[in-house]
Amino acid sequence: MIETTVPLPDMQNSADPRGIDITKVGIRRLKYPVVLGMRGNGPQHTIATVAMYVSLDRSFKGTHMSRFVEVLNEHRRELDIHDIGTLLRHMKQRLEAQSAYLELEFPYFLEKRAPVTGQPGMLHYDCRVKAEVDLDDRIRICYAVTVPVTTLCPCSKKISAYGAHNQRSFVTLNWQCTESIWLEEMIELVESLGSAQIYSVLKRPDEKYVTEYAYDHPKFVEDMVRDITAAVRADDRITWFRVESENEESIHTHNAYALIEEDKLAGCPAAFLP
Amino acid sequence: MIETTVPLPDMQNSADPRGIDITKVGIRRLKYPVVLGMRGNGPQHTIATVAMYVSLDRSFKGTHMSRFVEVLNEHRRELDIHDIGTLLRHMKQRLEAQSAYLELEFPYFLEKRAPVTGQPGMLHYDCRVKAEVDLDDRIRICYAVTVPVTTLCPCSKKISAYGAHNQRSFVTLNWQCTESIWLEEMIELVESLGSAQIYSVLKRPDEKYVTEYAYDHPKFVEDMVRDITAAVRADDRITWFRVESENEESIHTHNAYALIEEDKLAGCPAAFLP
């Protein structure tokens, strides 16, 4: 440890002559180990890619970058993604800002058992939490999960004498809600609506099962987003959603893609859209 | 070539019972060679990553994916990014849709000469054009360029007896405008506002020049977005902009980041935001 006796100037705190407010300023692409509270299984250790921003009033030259990581350090060992407001308000206060923004992206793992033999394996789902607190301390949170599924082309099945092309697809469901929804719930919803589910371990009886199941449940990229839309529209906890499906076509090198976005309350502010 | 005499069923054209409109459906991550018309230098060959979507009415089961690439094929050899409406209306008509969307991402190269010796070198700028045509044939286009610059930390310079940490930064400027603006114009604007410009060839006299120039022009990430905001606010052709600066800090592994977004006309629809 080295002694520093002379106080160093604080440039960031000095006045700025340009008169321009900054929408967001802070840090991003910080990789940090976090422990998340999760349904049933107790806490899960994962690694988040973190972005933390605040608004900056026109009167200040700069924000204090080191404080973002200091705030994160105090919360990372017991982070509840359904109560992210505590962290946000802490950021807002510590950075002396009018609003604060947080984005967490992290892989989330679930054990899935093969559909026939029951063999266990871990599957990962890329998740995202995007949250903000405004001047009046209102909290807004948007959640997202990306779920891999198999999709099998209905047109290919219909026009071909045998077989049907199928592929790995990634469905991303974003939502805002009035009460807590477990990530698992939305993951299970999406998985149930693909042509077939995806697993990390499949023995031969399982492989037979998913092959035939997919052939029996062909889905266009349009079907994926429509079926999920129908389910999410019926869920009163959800006030806004965007569902995307991206199919990594086995017959092309480009992807097929569809998106449906609906704001049930017509109240989702543009600046917050994920 | 194989003869196909029996007409194959057109599933996509069949009726859909769910009654759900699709916001966007089409293809993405298609890599395609295109020729762009550019200022002064004549056309530039580049490689675009392309996304093409249309809206899909609730009455149809699916869109016709192959038509997107067919339309692109007819335009790719002389694509004018300032007249993207022709391509968009072609998509809308060919896909029988109410609206159409196009996104092009491509590296764009300019020759830059070293500031002292004049040595030439090519520098690339990642660019993006995002456009849509709606039911009433109105065209909306958003342009973006990502420009690398050097930024040198004012705080580090101020508090240190000598030296100052500096880094490669990427500034992304997005804009909508009432009349054509060359990509070069916005690239040059951003380059002029960094702590120093970036080049692919620098001899020793050039290196001395950019080192001292950067030390003489320290800029926080906040300064980058404020200085560009001041310039873009004053440009009456621009109706909406978002400017972001991401600094790859040499003293951290995370990045510093700032964003300012302003809608001069308060008319930019949320769904279109890039």
Next chain:
Amino acid sequence: MIETTVPLPDMQNSADPRGIDITKVGIRRLKYPVVLGMRGNGPQHTIATVAMYVSLDRSFKGTHMSRFVEVLNEHRRELDIHDIGTLLRHMKQRLEAQSAYLELEFPYFLEKRAPVTGQPGMLHYDCRVKAEVDLDDRIRICYAVTVPVTTLCPCSKKISAYGAHNQRSFVTLNWQCTESIWLEEMIELVESLGSAQIYSVLKRPDEKYVTEYAYDHPKFVEDMVRDITAAVRADDRITWFRVESENEESIHTHNAYALIEEDKLAGCPAAFLP
């Protein structure tokens, strides 16, 4: 232009006391537009990601980084990947080194017509050229192409009452040869050995054709690398090869992978292996 009258010191040229040779030093991840001479179709404009290195003798403190781009500038408008020796020897001489290394990675586009309707579309293939010249001016070049194909699982077909899972697979073939081989030749070889070929435009009769063709030609990841090995072994122009297939399984989120590498002359030096 600024006058520089006092010569600046050349640190790189000064002596180094540590007595340690450097295997490779230079630049990498330089994106540069290049024009490649190609079979039949005349030159192709593409964008290369370039690495250029030289060896550095223990007696010198550093190499001269700006010279790499200067040398590239003189060759980039007519680069013949089958005569890369000219560029390499130029690097070696200009950098006053004992050996020089060049790596070019670039997308290469071919027009492919759909198998039944003949509809045209462009498909891209990621290619790589890795070359070196040694002290005795001997040139060694390794080429690589990555070719997308459809693969359909033989096990899934065999054990299922109907259907079979299939996916997009990427086959990478690396080779060294005694005489020039067009990239197109190796691309066509790999494409002919998949369960089905991949296209950017497929109309319904084409989609029926590729679906049934794939079902009729199931291939494990092991089959892909074995069938290509058999073909490449029989080609006397090829002295060394490595073939890899990576299958993006539609039933998993991990990939299946196989690799075969053979050195017909047992003479490929370890340091050069791609």
Next chain:
Amino acid sequence: MIETTVPLPDMQNSADPRGIDITKVGIRRLKYPVVLGMRGNGPQHTIATVAMYVSLDRSFKGTHMSRFVEVLNEHRRELDIHDIGTLLRHMKQRLEAQSAYLELEFPYFLEKRAPVTGQPGMLHYDCRVKAEVDLDDRIRICYAVTVPVTTLCPCSKKISAYGAHNQRSFVTLNWQCTESIWLEEMIELVESLGSAQIYSVLKRPDEKYVTEYAYDHPKFVEDMVRDITAAVRADDRITWFRVESENEESIHTHNAYALIEEDKLAGCPAAFLP
């Protein structure tokens, strides 16, 4: 659970007529949560990207892909990277193969305290373990860590009246050894040899310290690999190493790069080179 009473055919076990051995076959890009035993701090939860391969004799048509994940499942909760042989031999036996290969890539986190104020923060290091067991049950392991450091250009400092360009650099050290070496040891070695170390939290006195320290310790990319080479040559536990430094130049968009590779025993087989 569904009953499967008729045994399904095992195609993979059937004979193959081509007579071609496969060098490596298995799975890759599997993301899996693992718990690693580490120095001092007890076990660390992290997320590994896993590749697992075996050799496949010419007499078999295919390997059994599901067994790889099954083997991993049995070891992932207490994986000791210094005793990876247990897992490798398990793979070899379970897959009935002559050799087995394992690659783990994972972020590894260490708490680092700021150099003056002592503020704590977590920093991540991308690590890799690449291991194989051969026919005679000999184990070979190659370790790698990628360590971020600040580097400051000696030439820029020398020729400029003030200032010096500096940047984030990534140093990757690969090694094989005769006895266990903690990842922390090699991380600390590399960090001590940069122009300055990198931290996630720096207060103003820390920022002054690292700025001046970097200016006092300028390093070319060549210096980085030479200084590390000198240290690693002197470590008798290390039998082979490759050190690379990649500097993300603040004055260019391409990177400077240097590599030194030495095999003290001249016994590192080509096929194993990382």
